[in-house]
Amino acid sequence: MSLTNTRQLLASPPLWAVCLLALVWLLPGLFGSEPWKPDGAYTFGLISHISNTGDWVVPTLAGEPFMEKPPLYFITAALLNNALGGWLLAPVDAMRLATGLYIGLAMLGIALAARELFGRGYGRWAVIILLGCLGFPVRAHQLITDTALFAGIAWATYGLVLAPRRPRLAGVLLGAGVAVALLSKGLIGPGVVGLTALLLPALSPAYRTRRxxxxxxxxxxVFLPLPALWMSALYQRSPELFHTWWWDNNFGRFFGTNHLGPRATHGFYFKLLPWYALPAWPLVLYGAWCYFRDKQLLRLVAPGVFFIIGFSVLSAASDARELYGMPLLVPLSLLAVAGVRETATLRVPGRVLWALIALLVLGLLLLGGYALATGAPAKVYAVVSRRFGGWQPHWVPLAWVAAGLLLLGLYALWQQAPTQRLSGGLWRWAVLLAGIWGMLGTVYLPALDEQMAYRLPFRMLRHPLHLALKDGCVASLRLGEPQRALLSHYGRAQTLRLETQPAAGQCRWLLVQSENGWAPHFSQPLQPQLVVARPGDDKERYLLYALPQPLAQMGLLLN
Known part of the structure; x- marks a missing residue:
């Protein structure tokens, strides 16, 4: 389905520059931070369970089954942790390599799909556009299963694009991509791909064949074996847990019958994509108009149908998060390549303006990072320290070495900008966004980690909890999934939740997660033995109570 014969080869950055851009964009943020709530923290707990026990069938969080997601990402991260964690990398950094692996695979799949659609030289533009999307960097560096889903969707889409020309290889790629998607996040991703594959013959003669x-x-x-292996093993272990995953966390979440996940607001994804998918969506509109004008719109049918079905399914779901929109960037990045065309040469004033913008933005970020390291200039530190409560200025040499290498890479990449106005602007935008993210992932990362991590408060709880556990058990109230995972890691302790475990009523110790000053009321006055919080966090507290008698006899009042 290549369009090489209908479009002239676009002036593009060299392949080595695109690969370097991908590395400069991807590496900062993968290393050097603790697990952050919400998603990264509970994912860390699930990976740790597999890494420690080898049990890949039932994802388990702080001693309790956690059936929201299948285990492929957790298994991948656990294998990397067992291979590299402890001796070469910190465990969480070794685990986050799984994110880098899946995002790298996704970039390759998207590039190959774009090359198949548009011809040689165009695959790199799909990657450049993807790396320039404003909503992509944060999620693409987190310890989350959605990165594996993203890779599965990318390769399944490549399979759909490749199908008219090489049906056998396309079938292998399509089946493997759908299997990865299902084993990463559940049924919705494979469902969207399946609907797309079945609808394509009705819309395009290229797919209306025996091939x-x-x-x-x-x-x-290709798809069936691995999902069948895990699902059969799960069912044999526990039919109840299989039902919880199959119905509650797939159909139940979609239809809202189990009241899990954030409720969708009207038009959520219509409001999300204008900033989340910038600059892809303007290029999609321009490219679609050009192909419609040239009577070639059907050449974009595979990614176009996938986007329409995916957007419709997400919009119909009862819950919504910006994270759920990440797979839509796969078809949008491909469709956007249709809008990357030869334009007039960018003249010297335009190139100077781009350079001044980049110098101003990166210079301000460096100044803020310097203020975090030194406390000076005082006015700058007063501004940036508002975001990093509890941070004490000090140098982190490794972060600044990484930032220096990053800036050298950015300078080399800036020199490779194409001379055309549109393509040169896209390249400079992607390089600048990589620089912004790189600064946040190097010189700002220690301060961010200090504020986001639970290492300090939960290590403060470790000794009191161990003493309490010698007295029997510790109950917990309102302790969230991320907090339970990290308490198990840093505090080396697990609690019995009052919400789900009747045995918690026999405990004489209670750990409470308090939001905005909330505290439980007992039938008799009682003060916590210990109160801990993250540095600079004035909303979230953890209260440890020593009880004169078991909880079941205390008359705990939750209102």
């Missing part, structure tokens, strides 16, 4: 049927048959055969 496409062969692609789907091969895809089904």
């Amino acid at each position: 496409h049927a062969l692609t789907l048959l091969i895809a089904l055969l």
